[in-house]
Amino acid sequence: MDAYNITVVGGAGIVGREFLKLLDSRGVPVKRLRLLATARSAGKTIDFRGQRITVEETSPASFTADDHVVFLSASGAASKEYAPIAQSNGSFVIDDSSAYRMDPAVPLVIPEINADDLEWHRGIVSQPNCTTTPMVLALNPIHRVNPLKRVIVSTYQAVAGAGAAAVEGLAAESRAALEGRHEPSGTQKREIAFNAVPQIDFFSDDGYTREEIKMANETRKILHAPSVAISATCVRIPTFFGHAMTVWAEFERPIDAVEARRLIASAPGVKVVDDPATEQYPTPMDAAGTDDTLVGRIRGDSSLPGAIVFWTVTDSIRKGAATNVVQIIEEAGRRGLIRRG
Numbered sequence: 001m002d003a004y005n006i007t008v009v010g011g012a013g014i015v016g017r018e019f020l021k022l023l024d025s026r027g028v029p030v031k032r033l034r035l036l037a038t039a040r041s042a043g044k045t046i047d048f049r050g051q052r053i054t055v056e057e058t059s060p061a062s063f064t065a066d067d068h069v070v071f072l073s074a075s076g077a078a079s080k081e082y083a084p085i086a087q088s089n090g091s092f093v094i095d096d097s098s099a100y101r102m103d104p105a106v107p108l109v110i111p112e113i114n115a116d117d118l119e120w121h122r123g124i125v126s127q128p129n130c131t132t133t134p135m136v137l138a139l140n141p142i143h144r145v146n147p148l149k150r151v152i153v154s155t156y157q158a159v160a161g162a163g164a165a166a167v168e169g170l171a172a173e174s175r176a177a178l179e180g181r182h183e184p185s186g187t188q189k190r191e192i193a194f195n196a197v198p199q200i201d202f203f204s205d206d207g208y209t210r211e212e213i214k215m216a217n218e219t220r221k222i223l224h225a226p227s228v229a230i231s232a233t234c235v236r237i238p239t240f241f242g243h244a245m246t247v248w249a250e251f252e253r254p255i256d257a258v259e260a261r262r263l264i265a266s267a268p269g270v271k272v273v274d275d276p277a278t279e280q281y282p283t284p285m286d287a288a289g290t291d292d293t294l295v296g297r298i299r300g301d302s303s304l305p306g307a308i309v310f311w312t313v314t315d316s317i318r319k320g321a322a323t324n325v326v327q328i329i330e331e332a333g334r335r336g337l338i339r340r341g
């Protein structure tokens with residue numbers, strides 16, 4: 001693979017730092033790495049492959065024509081401001097925010113599912129929300145042979161999905177609560193330690209939150225299945241790493257648990273951990289720090305024969321974010337879609 005000049009906006013964040021670890025562990029050739037953030041982190045140093053890199057404050061002038069890859073991992077507002085600048089420089093821009101996910105001119109890519117969508121990129125590629133990715137990875141192998149009709153999903157999302165401050169917030173709230181004090185950190189909509197909060201992002205007029213709407217719209221776009229019906233309920237729980245969810249799914253034709261398990265197990269990036277006889281199923285702790293989407297509790301729905309229910313867990317920072325981005329770079333590089341020089 002070619003060696004790239006890579007610039008990361010949000011390089012000091014929880015996803016940005018994991019991205020650096022993955023570039024290293026997966027052996028992605030990097031010629032030059034720049035890490036950008038806000039004034040808060042500017043001046044901090046981060047080590048990468050024996051080199052000490054100083055984080056710089058981001059400005060429109062930060063982006064140059066020799067950036068081969070620009071990874072935007074900061075916020076929707078930062079992406080809206082900086083993606084067009086990097087795009088106009090001819091850089092290959094990967095955006096981790098929701099700013100461009102539903103833009104019809106921007107591919108939304110999980111390489112195991114729709115790598116071919118990279119071919120029509122016009123400079124910006126978006127990557128899905130960290131709850132969408134695992135659900136779609138598990139549903140896609142069935143959808144390919146028996147089209148998906150309807151999904152009802154409930155999530156149990158770790159605080160890491162809300163960034164580094166949210167991880168610190170849960171730790172601080174937990175320490176205080178164990179000493180008998182309620183000290184909400186403000187990193188979630190309610191105190192999160194020893195609690196469960198059924199609101200992630202803001203409510204829209206129909207009573208769903210934006211996180212729930214993202215799951216529905218992104219799933220349809222990635223699977224090229226605009227008519228799939230999806231109802232999501234997204235809940236933040238006091239785990240640190242690893243998003244979990246219960247997925248109910250109905251397909252055009254009835255499917256049983258045996259066939260569903262066989263198809264899901266055949267999918268790249270997915271590992272089935274499912275044996276009720278020996279009480280085998282995955283938990284968020286099993287997913288933390290790994291790249292696979294783990295699936296268990298696969299069963300036929302007792303209320304609607306022919307539909308299935310399963311449980312899945314994934315590390316939101318890894319396959320939900322940084323791993324998927326590194327895979328996009330690898331795949332786009334193989335296809336010659338990243339300009340160099």
Ligand SMILES: NC(=O)c1ccc[n+]([C@@H]2O[C@H](COP(=O)([O-])OP(=O)(O)OC[C@H]3O[C@@H](n4cnc5c(N)ncnc54)[C@H](OP(=O)(O)O)[C@@H]3O)[C@@H](O)[C@H]2O)c1
Binds near residue numbers: 074097
């Ligand atoms: N966490 C996940 O599981 C996950 C999954 C999928 C997608 N994402 C998306 O990935 C992005 C980063 O999330 P994160 O979890 O890594 O958050 P984080 O830990 O809070 O880190 C955010 C990083 O972005 C920087 N930043 C924020 N606003 C900026 C701006 N206007 N200009 C330049 N830099 C800015 C921050 O700078 P300072 O260091 O100076 O504060 C920090 O380095 C977000 O868009 C998020 O929605 C996150």
